[in-house]
Amino acid sequence: MEKVKEYFKQWNMEDRILEFDVSSATVELAAEAVGCEPKRIAKTLSFMVGDKAILIVVAGDARIDNPKYKAQFSTKAKMLTPDQVIDLVGHAVGGVCPFNINSDVTVYLDDSLKRFTTVFPACGSSNSAIELKIEELEKYSDYSSWVDVCKVKI
Template sequence: MSIDQVRAHLKKWHRENDILEFDVSSATVELAARALGVEPARIAKTLAIKNGESALLVVAAGDARVDNKKFKAEFGFKPKMLTPEETLQLTGHAVGGVCPFGLKNNIPVYLDVSLRRFTTIFPACGSSNSAIELTCAELDEYSQNQKWVDVCRDWQ
């Protein structure tokens, strides 16, 4: 089960017991914000983007949208989201629970600067009813972030 992979991953930092599990779905930004009682922007959504035969993950604030021009300038190709099947196959997480932890394959993770305006944010933890509260520094470390990028719009 995907949440168990995330628990094992977060155990390295003694954070496996800090995963929040809900009786309701947190599969979308809006549902996660409602389950947590926070503004949608504080939900750290993980976007799985096709990169040749593999993928890359961009974690961004819940109110941010990928800007095609900025993305192409940063990565050299136009962003295309993975299908739900590709997402599960490559990340080990189903859509609605995708996160940058406990990944099935070695997929590079990038954090978008849209997250930096918050003291804490809430990424999913491998299931459609889970999250964890992290600082940006913790997310940076736990996700093995490649680098901070500026590839989103509509959040400023």
């Protein structure tokens, strides 16, 4: 989380990071800690495409749709292992976020997020989050593009 706080200092936003006394490592725990619906938690999923790590930020109630993923990235969805996430992305599982990550990681935002005004991504630890407007998420995640690779649970 210190790495992410440092990142947000350049915009004087480090004080907007929420730190909890409880775990926010899962969508359900994060929603409980924040006090919002689980679908507004912006979870960051990590995958391997070829020999490169990518992150896809999706809504809390969204799941990867394998045919859509394959159509977008021309490969099967292959999630990183917890060790790979630390090495290749720079954050540990439970706190993975699109902020202050390793420079060779590409970030995508999934269309499942577009139905919300604000969402809550993690901030590098399993007990943190920040509320961001979608436009802020675009700016601070340094995303590559929007993708449509999920299905939403009904």
